[in-house]
Amino acid sequence: MSRPFQRLSRDVLVHNAWHRYCRDRYTRRDGSEGEYFYVDMTGSCGIVPLFADGSTVLCRAWRYLFDRALWEFPIGGMQPGEDPLQVAQHELEEEAGLRAREWTPLGRFAPYKGVSNEVCHFFLARELVEVPQRLEPEEDIEVHRMGLDEAERLLMGQDLLDGQSVCGLLLLRRHLAGA
Amino acid sequence: MSRPFQRLSRDVLVHNAWHRYCRDRYTRRDGSEGEYFYVDMTGSCGIVPLFADGSTVLCRAWRYLFDRALWEFPIGGMQPGEDPLQVAQHELEEEAGLRAREWTPLGRFAPYKGVSNEVCHFFLARELVEVPQRLEPEEDIEVHRMGLDEAERLLMGQDLLDGQSVCGLLLLRRHLAGA
Numbered sequence: 001m002s003r004p005f006q007r008l009s010r011d012v013l014v015h016n017a018w019h020r021y022c023r024d025r026y027t028r029r030d031g032s033e034g035e036y037f038y039v040d041m042t043g044s045c046g047i048v049p050l051f052a053d054g055s056t057v058l059c060r061a062w063r064y065l066f067d068r069a070l071w072e073f074p075i076g077g078m079q080p081g082e083d084p085l086q087v088a089q090h091e092l093e094e095e096a097g098l099r100a101r102e103w104t105p106l107g108r109f110a111p112y113k114g115v116s117n118e119v120c121h122f123f124l125a126r127e128l129v130e131v132p133q134r135l136e137p138e139e140d141i142e143v144h145r146m147g148l149d150e151a152e153r154l155l156m157g158q159d160l161l162d163g164q165s166v167c168g169l170l171l172l173r174r175h176l177a178g179a
Numbered sequence: 180m181s182r183p184f185q186r187l188s189r190d191v192l193v194h195n196a197w198h199r200y201c202r203d204r205y206t207r208r209d210g211s212e213g214e215y216f217y218v219d220m221t222g223s224c225g226i227v228p229l230f231a232d233g234s235t236v237l238c239r240a241w242r243y244l245f246d247r248a249l250w251e252f253p254i255g256g257m258q259p260g261e262d263p264l265q266v267a268q269h270e271l272e273e274e275a276g277l278r279a280r281e282w283t284p285l286g287r288f289a290p291y292k293g294v295s296n297e298v299c300h301f302f303l304a305r306e307l308v309e310v311p312q313r314l315e316p317e318e319d320i321e322v323h324r325m326g327l328d329e330a331e332r333l334l335m336g337q338d339l340l341d342g343q344s345v346c347g348l349l350l351l352r353r354h355l356a357g358a
Contacts, residue, residue, distance in 0.1 A: 001248040004241050004319040016216050021200050037195050062183050065296040069180040109340035112291035117244040140183040161288035167345045
């Protein structure tokens, strides 16, 4: 399958602290033109912390766009030029108050392929020690430690699931199954 | 956990055929103000078609934002006021050239909770018959029928996974396991 579009131009319509909202103009194979509106976002890093006793950590985070709290794995956004593993390490300390000595990449996915170029990287974090949590003023997050079965039950039992955490869960299962 | 934000205003900065890009202003509990930039998108509907012989259908769709083709379950966007099941039925006909007599909701998730208010609904479609495929000019999609194991292998074997399809796969597994 070959590229059906050729980009002509790119305009950043809105630039804020979190992402850029852009419009591209492009030509199709038949020469006709079109435009594509999207969020330009470097990426994000999700973490599944796993303690030696088999327990993990979930966050309960208030999500403004849905006016409710969701159960989620810890996750943080990347800025241009940042390294996924370093962002994951930083995020785990800030959000969950944990530092890990062993990191394993679980895979990466496009959470919202049609409208954002973000790539979400998931990591398994083991050999954990507790450090002070440092939340930003916008973040309203509770951190809960629990067994992995209970975490799966909470993540999958919500009326509205957090898609990125669901992907993280399947990537974790694949890893633990040795695939 | 109670609502930590109170919305003050909402501005639609860009309105196009696919979504609206908005900025809200809000106050925090301490009275300070902030702003939130996001995509306002009604939702989307993903479909797992399942034939009597256990085979399914995957699409191979060119994704402009990643300059590559991805393996995906059929999925389509909703317009305001549309019903998820009707959109799923319409999408399965248009994109995959299939009509189903039996539909089962598998669950719903927020694919991109921080930046889009979209809710993605997944359905299992059975009792399938073939009808003519009708693609829109922007869509560059191949449709492939294959066993469910092969579909899982293709969806999970990509260097960059399609997050929405990965969620659909876990929702399907949960349903087939009778949970």
